[in-house]
Amino acid sequence: MADKLVDIPIQDLTSLRDLYREDWPKYNIGYGTVDTYVRWLNKDPNIPHIRILSLNGDWSDGTFIITDWISLYANTRSTDFTRLVKALSLVDWSKGYTIASIGSRLLDLIYKFVKENNVDVNYIKGTKWFRMPQDEAAKLIVNPPDGITLRPLTAEDVVTANALWPFRRPGSLIYLQRLAKYNVSVGAFTSDGELVAWCFRIPVGSLGTLQVAESHKRKGFGSLIVRAMAKAIGETGYDVFAPVVFDNYPSLNMFEKLGFKVVDTMNWLPPAKPGNWHDNVPHY
Template sequence: MEPLVELPISKWPALQEKLKRLWPLNVAGYYALYLNLNYPGVREAFQFKVYCPYGDMDNGFVSINVKNDSQDCILFSTTQDTSKLQEALVNTKLIDWRKKVCVDLVSSLILKALENIRPRVMFSCYDVGLVMTYFLDRKTKPFDDVEYPPGTYLAPVKQHHIERIDSVWPYRYSGSKFYFSTLSSNGLSYGLFSKSDELMAWLFLNEYNFLLHLYCEEGYRRKGYAEYVMKYVVNEQLKAGNDVYAYVVEGNDKPRRLFEKLGFVDVDKGAYIYVQK
């Protein structure tokens, strides 16, 4: 019998409440459910589905989504005991470990669980990228110094900008233009434009509701544009009653300094992992 049982969308809010038992460790799992509840276009485009080990939310959840015919997974536990989650991952047929799978949003707790099942699944590929999880509590006071830089305006990026946005993303892949196009068409992009409509800086919220791909074009740097866009998006999230979070690859000091300047706190050492049997 398949150990991963699909959880109906109607039960996702109850699962969100259980994720709060480990907070803010589970912030990414909570907001992955939040965004896919509220943005059905994103959910459908990436075929986002949620499964609980043995049909029990107390065992945590596994989400599988499809991007460009490849599988991405996220894994979360609602308690410190990940044994049922581990058993389900070893025995599931829903995840084809023979193909390369990206396990994203890996918390320190889940990293230990994956290390435990590694010899049982017999991964031949196990590439780990270490990241820091930066978190800003929803009770934080919004920034009060957010004003448009002179001669600029903020608007969603347009589809003809996607190729440029994708070209400077360090993690681009064969389907990443579709990825950014989907986020943009669902209202999850923020672009800073000159009065002549030139895109100067941008930031996205991704399918898990974290801050993604903050970038400023070289000719417009050192003017505070990237920080302005960041503050605007953070304020929008805080005013909606949301916590805000992001990931920074270990050793990437420039974004780390910006997050710390804006009051974010490093709450966990996690990872993204590419695995294959």
């Protein structure tokens, strides 16, 4: 019988996620990714453009592929990557997915796969993968300066964030609007309503797309937003993770000063040619 990708039933996702809880935080990337979709699909089981797939209906070793709009996530608990490679080989790569949230454990495998299978990707700078335990994150102090208000991002705020995002691409607006709709997010706003700093919680479960408007850099807004996001996540019982680009020394120093510790590396591989994604889909 030919290999095939099979949708994992929603009711099985919690068990799949919990396979990655063992030996915490060794498999935190797989845990955080599946946990995101457990939370999202519990809120709305009909979110479009999400598929959570196993090879031939068997996920007992933790092997999964998730396609979510413009992004693809893949992981396994197995030390033998044969089944994961088979699953990856069944993906329609012509769609132009970004291979997202690749930890060091699978990085060589993914690099080898895209090369051998002629998956055309851009090799961008990797990141250090920081962690703060949830009890430490919950104790962080968040004191916005006078004239600054912190609140979750709306769909309208996300339009601004996407326009200024260095990694924006076709389909990225819907990607960010989905994050704002289903995950915690924080924006810093001036008294006249200007959005000057923001951060999302991305599908791997970590902080992501942290950005400060050029006009408000070097004023402590990055640290403020990180503390606010980390505290919000920590108070819900989750450890807090964050990717920071290897040579972004100001951000690296900021996370270290806040008490984060490096536990891994994290990489993304965007397609060399963007897929046929667009931002005028009526639902996200």
